[in-house]
Amino acid sequence: MAVLPKSVEKVIQEFERLPGVGPKSAARMAYFLLRAPAERSRGLADALVEMKEGTVTCQRCYNVSDRSPCQLCSDPGRDQESLCIVEEPLDVVALERSGVYSGVYFVLGGVMSPADGIGPEQLRMKELKARIKEMVGSVKDDDPDSDESSADDKTKRRFEVLIATNPSLEGEATASYILDMLREIKPDDGDDKDKIELVVSRLAMGLPTGADLEYADRLTLKRAVEGRTTL
Ligand SMILES: [Zn+2]
Numbered sequence: 001m002a003v004l005p006k007s008v009e010k011v012i013q014e015f016e017r018l019p020g021v022g023p024k025s026a027a028r029m030a031y032f033l034l035r036a037p038a039e040r041s042r043g044l045a046d047a048l049v050e051m052k053e054g055t056v057t058c059q060r061c062y063n064v065s066d067r068s069p070c071q072l073c074s075d076p077g078r079d080q081e082s083l084c085i086v087e088e089p090l091d092v093v094a095l096e097r098s099g100v101y102s103g104v105y106f107v108l109g110g111v112m113s114p115a116d117g118i119g120p121e122q123l124r125m126k127e128l129k130a131r132i133k134e135m136v137g138s139v140k141d142d143d144p145d146s147d148e149s150s151a152d153d154k155t156k157r158r159f160e161v162l163i164a165t166n167p168s169l170e171g172e173a174t175a176s177y178i179l180d181m182l183r184e185i186k187p188d189d190g191d192d193k194d195k196i197e198l199v200v201s202r203l204a205m206g207l208p209t210g211a212d213l214e215y216a217d218r219l220t221l222k223r224a225v226e227g228r229t230t231l
Helices: 006-016 023-035 038-054 089-098 125-142 169-195 218-226
Strands: 079-086 103-107 157-163 196-202
Touching (some): 006 023, 079 125, 125 157, 125 169, 125 196
16 A cells, blocks of 8 residues: 555655665655755756756766866866876866866776676776877877987877776776786887887875775875875
8 A cells, every 4th residue: 555645656766766875865855855845846857957968978088078078178288198097977076176186087987896797898998998099199190200300319208097996996906907908008009119108107095995086085185196106
């Protein structure tokens, strides 16, 4: 026997599907909206629809944005030769809030977790490889005279890849997978191999094991980024 009207039950069910929301919180939220003025519910519904319709995934970094390429990818003031790899869009928000990183990002879309059936194929590993190749390959386009001066020009062009997956078991496994993938990229660069230096780093300790970047405080994140180590 259904005690609640179907419409209320439906809202509770929808809330329960959200991360971190149990049946009790779901019911509380539904009753709150039920008692609140109608504008509250309409405002919430409109905001949700607007969010879905007004956002796209940036095809360069795979972050959520209102355009593609996003603001960060198309900002000439950012270091386009430093790429920070994160798990989720909220990690970009957290790192931007710390204000210590001025490069660009790549959002993997999760971490490898064999127990949950998530392997490299379920993440954006192929896209990441292509993105790094593109970044390193841009040397040719930017520096057309380099061939003539290559013999005596010993200055290498330095690129950085900062692996900023969470310091969890899955995050570490994902980081080492990326590291192996990067080793494959390096020798492929043929002619330009000697002119390119690809520095790979990982966020330093400072973040507690098992923590989420998303919830880390500013200082902890700042120290972690500043103390990153080359792999
Ligand atoms: Zn982007």
